[in-house]
Amino acid sequence: MKTLDLHLQSKSLDYQILIGKDLLSQNKHFTPVIQGQQVFIVSNKTVAPLYLETLQASLKGYECSVFLLEDGEQHKSFASYQHILDAMLDAGLRRNATLIALGGGVVGDMAGFAAATYQRGIRFLQIPTTLLSQVDSSVGGKTAVNHPKGKNLIGAFHQPSRVITDINTLTTLPDREFKAGIAEIVKAAILYDVTFFEWLETNVSKILSHDEEILVTMIERSCAIKAEIVSLDEKETGVRAWLNLGHTFGHAIERSLGYGELLHGEAVAVGIAMAAEYAVKMFGLPSEDSVRIVRLIESFGLPINIQSEQYHINATILAEAMTLDKKNVDADLTLVLPKSIGEVTIKHSVKVQDVERFLVGYLDMNIV
Numbered sequence: 472m473k474t475l476d477l478h479l480q481s482k483s484l485d486y487q488i489l490i491g492k493d494l495l496s497q498n499k500h501f502t503p504v505i506q507g508q509q510v511f512i513v514s515n516k517t518v519a520p521l522y523l524e525t526l527q528a529s530l531k532g533y534e535c536s537v538f539l540l541e542d543g544e545q546h547k548s549f550a551s552y553q554h555i556l557d558a559m560l561d562a563g564l565r566r567n568a569t570l571i572a573l574g575g576g577v578v579g580d581m582a583g584f585a586a587a588t589y590q591r592g593i594r595f596l597q598i599p600t601t602l603l604s605q606v607d608s609s610v611g612g613k614t615a616v617n618h619p620k621g622k623n624l625i626g627a628f629h630q631p632s633r634v635i636t637d638i639n640t641l642t643t644l645p646d647r648e649f650k651a652g653i654a655e656i657v658k659a660a661i662l663y664d665v666t667f668f669e670w671l672e673t674n675v676s677k678i679l680s681h682d683e684e685i686l687v688t689m690i691e692r693s694c695a696i697k698a699e700i701v702s703l704d705e706k707e708t709g710v711r712a713w714l715n716l717g718h719t720f721g722h723a724i725e726r727s728l729g730y731g732e733l734l735h736g737e738a739v740a741v742g743i744a745m746a747a748e749y750a751v752k753m754f755g756l757p758s759e760d761s762v763r764i765v766r767l768i769e770s771f772g773l774p775i776n777i778q779s780e781q782y783h784i785n786a787t788i789l790a791e792a793m794t795l796d797k798k799n800v801d802a803d804l805t806l807v808l809p810k811s812i813g814e815v816t817i818k819h820s821v822k823v824q825d826v827e828r829f830l831v832g833y834l835d836m837n838i839v
């Protein structure tokens with residue numbers, strides 16, 4: 472097992488991320504961070520049949536209540552959030568209760584928001600069960616629900632007391648979801664760590680065959696990069712924006728195609744490839760770096776382009792969708808672009824017309 476210490480500006484909020492095998496079945500990983508006697512578990516109807524029993528066995532002796540969400544991003548809603556709070560009130564949870572989120576990013580974000588707001592905030596533990604949630608959403612303390620006007624518009628920063636990542640959970644994760652998580656890992660390497668990028672290049676087949684030691688190392692390095700960036704910028708006023716590499720293109724793809732067509736990680740994979748090519752064309756990224764980035768994404772079986780005809784979208788629609796990005800600071804676009812492998816830069820005031828012109832050529836390449 473590997474343990475990562477996450478240091479935040481307020482020392483009292485520091486916490487650990489444990490990464491390893493069979494962690495869920497070991498009571499010793501939970502007891503030091505559970506407060507009081509009451510534990511409230513939030514999971515969903517897909518994950519609970521797989522892992523809830525093991526978790527509950529590790530929590531013997533505590534007064535446990537469980538709430539199961541319907542599965543799916545469409546249930547990351549106000550209605551579900553209220554149902555969680557209703558169940559917490561019905562269970563008579565006191566302020567010293569502990570909430571445990573068992574599931575992917577949807578469960579983690581929503582349960583985290585419930586923990587952040589129930590009686591002005593109670594303790595919470597994350598047990599992320601998708602690769603994406605293990606390397607991304609469980610690190611950094613962002614919690615949220617969606618609003619009909621957009622994703623994650625309502626939320627709070629609320630750091631967990633511990634993240635327990637049991638890689639056994641990846642054995643039941645659909646392959647497509649596993650690969651979608653890899654997109655965020657490739658992103659972390661591009662923006663921060665050329666050595667890790669090279670390590671990924673070397674270990675593609677071991678990663679895809681779920682070599683346990685390799686998975687633990689990969690998840691740890693990826694979390695460490697996010698943790699380092701978050702600890703520099705907890706509330707997202709500066710360098711945390713680096714984590715948006717590929718996301719302005721990616722979010723625009725998700726929005727234009729309709730949510731659910733591509734998984735978030737798949738849209739991010741395309742977005743990273745686009746950002747790399749755009750950086751070559753406009754800002755002098757060496758083309759051999761872009762080639763390596765695109766090749767690595769492809770070697771994990773992730774897409775690098777979209778079939779614009781199939782989805783009836785074009786460069787104008789995509790560029791228009793990019794103007795809606797929350798991270799833009801003026802009428803132009805803000806883009807995070809690779810400067811080299813291991814380093815990114817934030818470009819403000821990027822003209823929408825320039826990006827649109829670039830996208831016309833990119834979408835035409837017909838590589839998917």
Ligand SMILES: NC(=O)c1ccc[n+]([C@@H]2O[C@H](COP(=O)([O-])OP(=O)(O)OC[C@H]3O[C@@H](n4cnc5c(N)ncnc54)[C@H](O)[C@@H]3O)[C@@H](O)[C@H]2O)c1
Binds near residue numbers: 521575577604623645
């Ligand atoms: N808070 C953050 O910083 C942050 C960062 C990135 C993404 N997010 C959020 O995360 C969400 C996406 O998370 P996700 O990709 O984990 O999606 P998800 O939570 O919807 O999980 C994907 C699917 O896998 C299933 N699943 C989960 N674990 C499983 C397992 N071990 N075995 C079998 N099936 C399993 C889920 O039930 C679901 O059907 C989005 O809502 C996004 O906004 C948040």
